[in-house]
Amino acid sequence: MSAPARQIPFAELASLLQRIFVRHGCSEAVAAVLAHNCASAQRDGAHSHGVFRIPGYVSTLASGWVDGRAEPVVRDVASGYVSVDAAGGFAQPALAAARALLVSKARSAGIAVLAIHNSHHFAALWPDVEPFADEGLVALSVVNSMTCVVPEGAQRPLFGTNPIAFAAPCAGGAPIVFDMATSAIAHGDVQIAARKGQLLAEGMGVDRQGRPTCDPAAILDGGALLPFGGHKGSALSMMVELLAAALTGGNFSFEFDWSKHPGAKTPWTGQLLIVIDPRLAQGERFAERSRELVGQMEAVGVTRMPGERRFKERAKSDREGVSVTAEEWEQLQSLA
Ligand code: NDP
Ligand code: PYC
DSSP states (O other): OOOOOEEEOHHHHHHHHHHHHHHTTOOHHHHHHHHHHHHHHHHTTOGGGSGGGHHHHHHHHHTTSSOTTOOOEEEEEETTEEEEEEEEEEHHHHHHHHHHHHHHHHHHHSEEEEEEEEEEOOSOSHHHHHHHHHTTOEEEEEEOOOSOBOOTTOSSOOBOOOOEEEEEOOTTSOOEEEEEOSBSSOHHHHHHHHHHTOOOOTTSEEOTTSOEEOOHHHHHTTOEEOBTTTHHHHHHHHHHHIIIIITTTOOOTTSOOOTTSTTOOSOEEEEEEEEEOTHHHHTTHHHHHHHHHHHHHHHTTOOOOTTHHHHHHHHHHHHHOEEEOHHHHHHHHHHO
């Protein structure tokens, strides 16, 4: 029988993760951002991008593939356009460096774009958009990852798992947030299923011969994923490649070669954020209309909004501590 899970106060977990990031090659500033991001995912029960990812971060830093000490370079391109060169580092510190400028542009022009390139994103995407909604803004973000998804009608993988995240304020409650891979399943969840020896649902992946499979190990061993919803998910994934890479100056998911960096895990691509200030034209009406929409959805039988599971997990973690398995805790201690 495995040892019971531990419940760790959020601040303690974030501080432990920060020590790990520093120990394995990040500057204090980068470590603080990544630790908060990863601890938040664990707190919210977003396990495919919580502490499960720490060994991957450590191996990718050790491989020299990503620069944990990179200093992003922010460029004020136009009244509604900010660009950041993440300098071969992580995308989240690049967003942090440009955030104030982005928000001030969105507040004055009504809309602003942040284009990040030369960046690595190894995390959930909702932490990048949700804080904007907490400030009354609407935010949309896309990031491309690494070739592992077969476009609709194709014989070989080309796209990444390419998530789309959206956040909007909602009067009298938590913001509306969704964050979804455009593949039928996130790569992280395939890895988790493989570790647990669980089969996947049908229609998520193919083996190395291109035959449909529910075996996560076969997908990871030379196989590939499928887009969600056939041609529709495939089109959205293509859009993510265009917005996150072509528009930002980053790599497409198929353009980087990490083969000379054994242990490299982080996609070296780009990320786009679009931030809108609904108050300029609508005042508080947008948030009220969001509430109205949620009310109507509930009235027709919706019992679970996207983001709601995470918010419930967050409330539980705030009360009881963030849950980490005994094995994960031991691993974190040894990495720190
Ligand atoms: P899920 O399919 O688990 O969830 C997608 C969205 O749908 C979430 O907002 C979720 O809300 C919501 N949702 C799930 N079930 C329901 C339901 N029954 N009713 C209503 N809403 C529901 O996520 P994915 O597997 O697609 O992605 C997992 C994570 O992987 C994401 O955070 C994504 O950003 C990340 N990822 C990161 C990549 C990268 O390159 N950095 C690449 C690919 C994925 P809730 O959160 O409350 O469960
Ligand atoms: O889960 O698909 C994924 C993923 C790719 C990069 C980071 N997470």
